[in-house]
Amino acid sequence: MHRLAAFSFCLALFIAAVASSAADDTLKPKDDGYRGIWFTLGQYTDAPYGKGDWKGFWDYGDKYSGGLGTYTAKHVPIAVYAPQAKKTFFCYGGSKEGQRYLYNMISYYDHENDRVPRPTIVHDKGGVDDPHDDSSLTIDPEGRIWVYVAGRGRSRPGFVYRSVKPYDIDCFELISSDEICYPQPWYVENEGIVELFTKYTGVRELYWNFRRPDGSRGEDQKLAGMEGQYQVSFLQGRRVVTAFNRHPKGHPDGRTDLYYLETSDLGKTWQTIGGLTITPPLVDPDNRARIKAYSEEGRLVYLNDITLDGDGNPVVLVVTSSDHRPGPQGDPRTWEVLHHKDGAWRVHKVTDSTHNYDTGPIWVESDGTWRIAGPTERGPQRWGGGGEVAVWKSRDEGATWTKTRDVTKDSPRNNSYVRKAIGAEPGSAFAMLWADGHADKLSVSRLYFTDHEGKTVRRLPYDMEGDFATPEIVGAE
16 A cells, blocks of 8 residues: 555656746746757768668769758748747757757847847757758747748657747747658648648658647648659749759659749649649659659759749759769759740850859849849858859849849858748848858858848857847948
C-alpha cells in the first residue's frame, strides 16, 4: 500500500512537471547575437562522396559549403514584411556560439526604430549541423507567426510552431511534428495555409497539404513523383504558383527540365499555364506541365525563384550548368529567366557566374522594372558557392539586363543565398537577406540585409550586450 501511495505521488509529480514544462515551453530562449550556420559536405580531393556511379573526388571543393544560414532556395519564404507592425520578420539557420550546431532562429527588423532584438531560438536541433533543417515562415491575418522547421529525409521530422501573440517572437507553441522537408507555407487570407513540401520516399517527391487556422490539416497529397523534384513557389491572392525540375534516376545531381503548375482553390485542383487541369501526381516526365526540356540540351537546372509579372504571367529564375561538380568544367553557369507571355515561354539570359548554387531572387515591380539580386560576381573563394552580390535590372521584360550596382566588394568571405523579403515596400531598408562564410574552411558567418537597389548594406550584430541593437552600416552609396 505504501509502495502504491509512493508511486501515485511520484506519478502526480511527473504529470505536474510535464504540465509545467509544456507551459514553460511556449517561452523560447534568446541568443546574444546573429551567427549563421556554417556547413560543409566534405567533398574534397581526399574525401570520397556519393554511391555507385556517383562516387568521385572533387578537385574544387564542395558542391556547396560556407555560410548557409539563408539556405536553401526551396525554403520559402524566410522573410515577410508585416505592415501592421512595421516590422520585417525573418528566420535563419543560426549556430550555437558560432559552432557547427544548428539553432532555428527567428527575429525581426523594426523599421520605425531601426533596430533588431536578440534573436529567438524557436527550435534546438540537438546537435544537427545541416542547414537543410533551416526554417521558413508565414504570417496569418491575426499576426501570428508560423515557423516551419524543416526535417531531413525520413529520420528527422519537421516541426510547425505558431507564435502565441500577434507579431511577437518571444512565445511559440508547438502545433505539430510532420514529415516536411523544404517547407513552403503560404497563408491564403481568410482560408489557411497551403503547404508545399518534399517527402523522401526513396527519392525526393513533391507533396501539398492545407492547414486550417486552428492548426489542423488533412492527408498529404502527392503533386509530382517523376523520379524526384525540387521546387520554388509564390503566392498572389489565392493563386499559388510553383516551378519544379526532375531528377533522372532519382539523382538530384542530375536535376534537369523545368515544369510549372498552379492552384487557385487551396490545392483542390491544379492547372498548367494553359489552363489544363491535371490529375496529380505527375509521374511521366513528358507531360503538359513541362516548360522546357533542358535534358535535350544536356543542361542541369538549379531553381532560384518564381514570381508574377503585372499581368499575372509567371517568371522563373534559374541557373543552368553542364556539370554538377564545382570548377571550370561546368561553365558557363548561366542565370536564365523564363517568362510566359502570349501563349509561349520566352527564355532570356541574364549573366554568367561561377557556381551552380549561386542563388538570388527576382522581382517584377509596379513600374515594369524587373530586378535580380544575387552573388553573380566572382568572390574571394573562386570556386566556392556564392561570391560578390550585384543587382541587375531589365526594362524590357527580361529580354536584356544591365548590372546597376555591385552591392558587396572586396569581401573576405563569399556571400551566399540572397533571399527576398515578401511584401517589402518600395524603398524599404530590408528587401533582401543573405549570409557570408568562407567556402573552403570553417569560419564565422554573418548576416546582412539591404534595400531593393542594394544602396545601403546593413550587418546584423554578431554579438549583443543589450536587448536591442542597431544594425551596422557596412556599405552605402
